[in-house]
Amino acid sequence: MTLAEENYLKAIYHLENQSSNDVSTNALAEEMQTKASSVTDMIKKLAEKNMVSYIPYQGVSLSKAGRAYAVKVVRKHRLWEVFLLEKLNFSWDEVHDVAEQLEHIKSEKLTDKLDEFLGFPKVDPHGDPIPDKDGNFEKIDKTSLADAKEGSTYLCVGVDDSSNDFLKYLDANHISLGTTIKIIHKEPFDNSVKIKFNNVELVVSENVAKNLFLTAV
């Protein structure tokens, strides 16, 4: 598997987790920041290698082998993120970009020894689950702040890791994984949410609310 192929498998994996339908060429092009025609070419190659099943015009989905491969890459990505944060004192907004490179290092021994060195962590710095050696992981039960109930209290268990600016915003406002958050008020007009945590009240935009993941306490 080349670097490009690995990135496509990972992208298909993420998109499959978002919508349950087959992944469309355009969605994949958007995710990969490339053109639909490039995607079609790559899909054909992955289908040739039995990593995906593909019907022209109908979209693509991972085969068993393809999913297993994607999970391995995700495992490496998240383990490296933990390493960068815990051992090298990176901040949670810095780890993703470097992990994008490290996830492609090919050495099963390295991955497993790293896992052991880190104490077999179950989640990465953004609250995403880390698959074990066999590809198994627990699905984390979470709802976004945007879907939370007024008056209820939650624990912050995850964040969307795709925007560094969002993570810096959370840092600036002292919100992190493990923060207990009470929903004071949901404003129907703009879908902003007033929350309270650590005895501070804060109004966050809909955009923030959608990217912050909680679990009921």
Add this chain to the structure above:
Amino acid sequence: MTLAEENYLKAIYHLENQSSNDVSTNALAEEMQTKASSVTDMIKKLAEKNMVSYIPYQGVSLSKAGRAYAVKVVRKHRLWEVFLLEKLNFSWDEVHDVAEQLEHIKSEKLTDKLDEFLGFPKVDPHGDPIPDKDGNFEKIDKTSLADAKEGSTYLCVGVDDSSNDFLKYLDANHISLGTTIKIIHKEPFDNSVKIKFNNVELVVSENVAKNLFLTAV
């Protein structure tokens, strides 16, 4: 700089350190396990980027920028080797191949934080010096066992890291960096050497003697 370009710079760097002459196309092809024609193509590209100076038919040498870049790659390679050995308990014959991949990760912050995490090591697991952030390193004073004087006592300070089998041989015979070695006898017939260390005597072949580096005590 692409992965291929980085590997060429590193190869030129290593060959320059071995012979002081300009590096020939064939030597580079041998080092890179590729064809001379491929080397010519790549040299032209590196010359275009001012990483090497190149006169057709006369060989190639690193420019200041090219050497600085090569040293950075070498720094990363050796730091990762230390990481793998010290933190992940790899053996010294396993670290090189994985470091060949890790040395291409592009993040100055990662490199410097890793350096700090490891306690700013001065040498890698094979006794080779690790350049600091600015590319400076001390040249290590060493002679090969093949050039050592009969009757003298030395300290083992380095090994040629290019053969895993050689490193495993040293492990099997309990020779490692820091081992004190006395030269008992040099056999002119086959250039084998009888040495004594830890109260054991051992005859090693010329091949072994050439790849084991010592410093006088």
Add this chain to the structure above:
DNA sequence: AAGATTATTTAGATTTGTCTAAACTTTTAA
């Protein structure tokens, strides 16, 4: 100082991953 040998470069192909523009399917909506 040729002539032969060795070293190096050029010419022309190939693979991977990408692109634009054009053609073709599927979906939407009148």
Add this chain to the structure above:
DNA sequence: TTAAAAGTTTAGACAAATCTAAATAATCTT
């Protein structure tokens, strides 16, 4: 239920890195 719009694939091109075969330059050898 057909025409327009949206989505997707094909055709043809390009850059990177490699190869083989042929041409050219440098170096040995007698």
